[in-house]
Amino acid sequence: MKYVMQSFSRLDQRYVVDKAEGHCSCPAFPREGWCKHLEAVGAYRPRKVNLTSRPSFSQALSGLVKSIRVRNIQEAVYWLGYCWGFRERINGTQFRTVRRLLIGAAEDGHSVSVMEQMAEVFQPLLAKDVQLEKVVAELVRICKVPNWWHPASGGPDYIYAGMIASREMLYHREAIQVQEALGQMERAIDAGDSAKALRWAMLVGNVESGLSLMATRLLGIATVRNHQVALRLLRNIYLRHGAKLGGDNNFITQAVWWLCGGDSPVVDELPSVSDEEATGLLDAARSMYPHVIPGWCCDGIHCAGTDVRYAGMWDRMYAVCRQFEYYQRLDPNDEWLEASFYSMDGHLLLRRP
Numbered sequence: 001m002k003y004v005m006q007s008f009s010r011l012d013q014r015y016v017v018d019k020a021e022g023h024c025s026c027p028a029f030p031r032e033g034w035c036k037h038l039e040a041v042g043a044y045r046p047r048k049v050n051l052t053s054r055p056s057f058s059q060a061l062s063g064l065v066k067s068i069r070v071r072n073i074q075e076a077v078y079w080l081g082y083c084w085g086f087r088e089r090i091n092g093t094q095f096r097t098v099r100r101l102l103i104g105a106a107e108d109g110h111s112v113s114v115m116e117q118m119a120e121v122f123q124p125l126l127a128k129d130v131q132l133e134k135v136v137a138e139l140v141r142i143c144k145v146p147n148w149w150h151p152a153s154g155g156p157d158y159i160y161a162g163m164i165a166s167r168e169m170l171y172h173r174e175a176i177q178v179q180e181a182l183g184q185m186e187r188a189i190d191a192g193d194s195a196k197a198l199r200w201a202m203l204v205g206n207v208e209s210g211l212s213l214m215a216t217r218l219l220g221i222a223t224v225r226n227h228q229v230a231l232r233l234l235r236n237i238y239l240r241h242g243a244k245l246g247g248d249n250n251f252i253t254q255a256v257w258w259l260c261g262g263d264s265p266v267v268d269e270l271p272s273v274s275d276e277e278a279t280g281l282l283d284a285a286r287s288m289y290p291h292v293i294p295g296w297c298c299d300g301i302h303c304a305g306t307d308v309r310y311a312g313m314w315d316r317m318y319a320v321c322r323q324f325e326y327y328q329r330l331d332p333n334d335e336w337l338e339a340s341f342y343s344m345d346g347h348l349l350l351r352r353p
């Protein structure tokens, strides 16, 4: 696949980007063997990976995230248990694992009830003597609600808007004034333009203390509109735990989408998970040991790996929506049809050679 793309910084400049060959005609490419244009069309530089049954903590954590993403519960429970095994050896791993579940409730789900439940148990799950079964139960609860790639979640609309927003950011790289950007975001919300609102939200989120300024502003907007879902996302979750989320903006971007008119039929779904279910999954996970980490868990961005498909960037996520649309299921082992799944919408393409 070859594209003629407009330069991100100069209107009179264009480059030929060859995605399949991993080549670009821009000046950075010969120098570095890589460039931002290749990245912008969904190509990523693989980081050599050794797939073993003893992956590092960050690789295993990535395995947990990817398994939640594709809703493979048994695989997710396995990597959760594996991550849990680092508690005695590496400081902070319990916190990072539990925080990943809190983030995952919003990054990989649209049920605000599930997010609120996760926010409620966040502190208790950080206790030293907490039972792993309790953590497993929250993981399973997240996975029981359809993820963004399933049309029943309303998610593809959100993901598409986010992809367009992230592409607009590539072509408009000028520095922003936070207050001005917040005003732009609010106007886009008033106009119901979710891509534009998300673009300003992401720009503000990149600025120091931008997220907390934005949360306050959004809370004001949600209060005036009496928008209950946005209020729940902001008040019950973000303002409660935002400081511990390490700059994660998923609760904020979901609130922005809702305020623009986004809608998810699963917003109030709160599946129950029995103790037996959690114990059974954990037992099954223990009997899987040792288990080699699947390649699709290792994205080369958050850890060593070569499979970028489930890494969680907006363009890749939209491709996953298309994967589901095509197969009516999501299985990483199904043949990946990059040319039909990957969308170039939002890019300034001049012509296809």
Ligand SMILES: [Zn+2]
Pocket (backbone or CB within 6 Å): 015, 024, 025, 026, 027, 028, 029, 034, 035, 036, 037, 038
């Ligand atoms: Zn380039």
